[in-house]
Amino acid sequence: MKCQELLKALSEYVEGGVDPAICKELEKHLGDCNPCRVVVDTLKKTISLYKNDEVYELPADFKQRLHKALQEKWRQKANPHSDDASAKKD
Amino acid sequence: MHDVADNALVAQVRAGEYQAFEELVSRHERRLYALAWHLTHNHHDAEDVVQNAFLSAMEHLADFRAESAFSTWITRIAINHALKLLRTKRQHSAVTLEQLDDDGEPLPLPEYIAKWRDDPVLNVERNELRAILDEAIERLTPGQRLVFVLRDIQGLSGKETADILNVTENSMKVRLLRARLALRETLTRRFGDPASRQAPHDHEREHPATPPALPVKEETP
Ligand SMILES: [Zn+2]
Numbered sequence: 001m002k003c004q005e006l007l008k009a010l011s012e013y014v015e016g017g018v019d020p021a022i023c024k025e026l027e028k029h030l031g032d033c034n035p036c037r038v039v040v041d042t043l044k045k046t047i048s049l050y051k052n053d054e055v056y057e058l059p060a061d062f063k064q065r066l067h068k069a070l071q072e073k074w075r076q077k078a079n080p081h082s083d084d085a086s087a088k089k090d
Numbered sequence: 091m092h093d094v095a096d097n098a099l100v101a102q103v104r105a106g107e108y109q110a111f112e113e114l115v116s117r118h119e120r121r122l123y124a125l126a127w128h129l130t131h132n133h134h135d136a137e138d139v140v141q142n143a144f145l146s147a148m149e150h151l152a153d154f155r156a157e158s159a160f161s162t163w164i165t166r167i168a169i170n171h172a173l174k175l176l177r178t179k180r181q182h183s184a185v186t187l188e189q190l191d192d193d194g195e196p197l198p199l200p201e202y203i204a205k206w207r208d209d210p211v212l213n214v215e216r217n218e219l220r221a222i223l224d225e226a227i228e229r230l231t232p233g234q235r236l237v238f239v240l241r242d243i244q245g246l247s248g249k250e251t252a253d254i255l256n257v258t259e260n261s262m263k264v265r266l267l268r269a270r271l272a273l274r275e276t277l278t279r280r281f282g283d284p285a286s287r288q289a290p291h292d293h294e295r296e297h298p299a300t301p302p303a304l305p306v307k308e309e310t311p
Binding site for chain 2: 011033045
């Protein structure tokens with residue numbers, strides 16, 4: 001297995017989605033190759049650090065502003081001639 | 091209303107029901123905001139991106155084709171707004187979704203190979219860890235950042251991610267791998283134990299099935 005193939009296989013191996021035949025070859029390789037083992041391990045750790053990242057909450061004031069802006073736009077669309085009152089920005 | 095599929099809501103919006111649009115917005119705003127934040131690295135810009143995306147969606151809902159998922163469609167709209175913003179603010183060379191591909195280059199080989207010291211989750215203060223992770227993402231190209239955020243952070247499937255980016259699953263995978271390798275590199279420089287650092291193994295030759303106990307002559311046919 002050469003570097004490029006190896007790297008591609010590693011990424012799928014990390015996800016568990018690698019073809020069983022390649023997996024066997026890869027595991028054999030990992031058994032022999034300490035640097036590759038460390039790469040796999042640190043690659044897994046990298047991904048899991050980001051997976052555990054919690055979802056960003058929408059800032060509360062933004063949520064309000066967003067929904068207000070959308071509602072105004074909707075009204076304008078429904079009523080194109082009465083937009084004078086809602087034309088002011090906040 | 092939570093059981094109603096997105097596409098059914100879209101039909102209601104087209105029939106003039108604003109509540110259905112609100113529900114669509116509520117379903118997707120957080121994910122899009124997180125995506126926009128990772129792409130722009132700026133809260134104000136992320137807000138603009140999300141707001142403009144939903145305004146565009148309202149405007150162009152007639153163009154939405156029900157054979158694709160609403161989430162894919164709205165995500166693409168948000169990404170396009172984010173890229174437009176990056177283009178004007180940073181004069182980024184990559185300007186559209188289509189131009190983000192860097193598949194032509196060979197994959198970069200791992201350079202900094204070392205075991206990590208202790209678990210960063212336990213040993214680094216939360217805000218500091220988040221800043222480190224965000225900074226590492228910011229160093230990716232926009233194309234890599236996108237695929238990594240969609241796939242590994244937001245947990246979209248390979249197919250969904252490929253659809254959003256309008257690339258084949260295979261090309262999506264290669265780009266994802268580039269992103270993962272680049273992040274591994276950055277984080278290992280940060281969390282790796284220098285004492286355990288080792289040189290990369292030369293893989294340009296086929297590996298023997300078992301490691302040679304003694305140096306093997308290369309010339310053997
Ligand atoms: Zn190796």
